[in-house]
Amino acid sequence: MKQKGSKRSIIYYFKVWRQVVRGGLKRSYLYKTDVLIRVVRTVLVVGIQILFLNIIFGENELYVGWSKSEAYLVTGIWNLLNYLGWSLFSTNLLYLESKVLDGKFDYILLKPLSSSWYASFSDFFINNFVTALSGLILIVYYVIVEFENISLINIFIGFIAIIVALLIWYSIYLLFASFTVSNPRNGVLSIAKELLGLTKYPIDVFGDNLKMIFYTAIPIAFLTTIPANIIRGEVGYQYLVISFGVGLFLTFFANIVWRLNVKKYSSASS
């Protein structure tokens, strides 16, 4: 079946998404306690991560060539990507399984929108958005501590690299989630979760062989390590261009895999 939504303009998609966000915000007014709980959780998440990094560092100043504040930066970027992901698309893609099993995926296919887009962005979760602040706290901490040693242009380019990393994060999630459409309850999202979880620490942790894989075949180095290195001024801006190329390729590839899986989809409700 040819997707109607593929010819819609970006503005149209933006308008739809704006309505989705409005819906999510309205829900947060309804469950104010839940938002408050998420704020408490944000503090907890940061607390655990700082304590954990302190244990790993022990009395050392460096861990695989990264200082403590730089490790906070990597973890901060990871928190930002992870919780923004949960807020924007990861939760929707996680629920895709139940939609396929209940036969509700048919409704997604019938919408005049790209099915991969609608399956990913059909709801907005403000609560996870609140937890994403934990990432911002750690990034801002790094910038304040190292303000004299880093340039503003690096911070700006690093910020763009984080946005590109979000695109890569999304593509990886979409790629893994797409198999749910043709073969639900396959558990592949748990692999994606663990793979993305590895990026909570600098990729240098994993030794030269795995590092090479993480820069090429499974490009998760572009999620946190590269943006952090750009902000630190350790790598050139050409890495942003490479990141962008990786992001575009993965998005394109994930969408092709999605379409192939949609072709194999058989409705549970029919």
Next chain:
Amino acid sequence: MKDRKQNKKILSKEIQMYFKKEFQYKGQMIAWIIADAIKIIGLCFIWLAASNSRGIGDQAYIVSYYILIMFVSKFTSDYTLEHGIRNILDGKFSNFLVKPYSYLLEYLGTNIGGNILRIILFLPSFIGAIYFAKANNLWIVDFNPYLIFLSLIAIIIGFCISFLLGNIVCLLAVKIKEMDGIRILYYNIASILSGEFIPSIFLPEIGKFVFEVLPFRYTLSFPVELILGRVNDYEKKLGFIFALIWMLILFILYKIISKKAIKKYEAEGI
């Protein structure tokens, strides 16, 4: 006596049913094995990198601790919150209440089945991790039948505590409808206080006291501490006394809360 026999039969049927249901999705099991392997490989590399530099104390203890924590968590995990809350909110909980036996038996069957399956699937990763740790002189566990016997008892008590805690939190859904935040916060608190993220040796004195007094330690850290053999006889006795007291308190608490919750339950999802 007759009731006990019947309950055993029901429980065994529930476990069998769980296995039959899960074996329909063999791909999911392979994915879980891969996900576990990724997680444990990540963990080993993180601590190996930390052990290459000095100053974090007993690295071998930490690596052995984390590998064992992952293994023991497969025994003591409770999945009630995953489906129990949804059952209450969707009104499906009514089906359990009209049956001529306690719904706890069904939940227990699902949990035992889930844990057995997860243990079996985790074994390859566990063995691989031990091999990796031994090769790097980071494995300190000696095979001591007495300690293993004690830790097995601690694991059974730990599972009971975890199961009761999960069911108590689950029943809150009768009163509080938006449980997502509470569920995740509970997981976070349980993870911190059970020693999943941070071993107790890194906690300050006040932190250690809180850790030992609350029930979460006995669901994970205590059995691992026993296997590692770093607990003296007095601490062993004290640990078991605390664990048993908590089991009793939680059982009474569950009885009181379930009585009130079932009275209040409105099956609004139907």
